[in-house]
Amino acid sequence: MRATEVTTNKLDGSYNQHMHILICVESAYFNTKGAYISQEEWTNLWQKAxxxxxxxxxxxxxxxxxxxxxxxxxxxxxxxxxxxxxxxxKDADYLSGNLENDLEVVKDLEEGLYRKRMVAYGGLLKEIHKQLNLDDVEEGDLIRVDDESEEDEKAYSVVAHWNWAMKNYYIY
Known part of the structure; x- marks a missing residue:
């Protein structure tokens, strides 16, 4: 499983893309001579790739x-x-309270992340994802997640976003 994260540097306005990766391995991976890849080897492999x-x-x-x-x-x-x-x-990473700056950062992120697969599954986790009949991360319906029809919903939708810095939801 791979999830791409983007952070912003408030000092120089730069962006940092990095990945969080979860790899499933056989338990023998840690005991089998030559199978285990050290931190240094991972770094060298990543640098070369x-x-x-x-x-x-x-x-x-x-x-x-x-x-x-x-x-x-x-x-x-x-x-x-x-x-x-x-x-x-993380919104706390880029929301500064300066509306003009915040809009510029959101625009940059929107353009930079457009059509990017931010989460991907492979191997065993891909199989489990399929067995659980989970929605596709990119193409799935994020609005209708249950069996209710649109007619059953006579109310309006409210979008709330968690702000980590403020530890609260903000309704848009």
Missing amino acids: MKLNYKPVVHIETVKNKKRNQEIEYTAIEAAVQETAKYSV
Whole structure:
């Protein structure tokens, strides 16, 4: 599973795209000689793949289940999936209170992220996604998520957005 996140630098106005990736491996991966890829090797592989002239920041960690308890293991994996897919852009990262600046940043993000797949599934997680009959992240219906018809909905829609800095929802 891969989720792309974009952050903004308030000091220089630059944008930073990075990825959160969850990789499922066989348990033998950690014990089999030559199978395990170290942090340094991941960094070198990423640098080579991206043809970078600098060492990129690569942070790898294992989803741990220290107590070998199946319920805790499920919770740890669920938390890892949630963390990976949490958000693509945090509004607290780019909303400054300066309307002109905020509109420019939103415009940049809209143009830069247009038609970009921000979340993608592969391998085992793709199979699980399919088995659960989950909506497609890019093409799915994000408005109608239940069986209610439009006629049943005689009310109006309200769009609210979570603001992490203010720890509250804002209605648009």
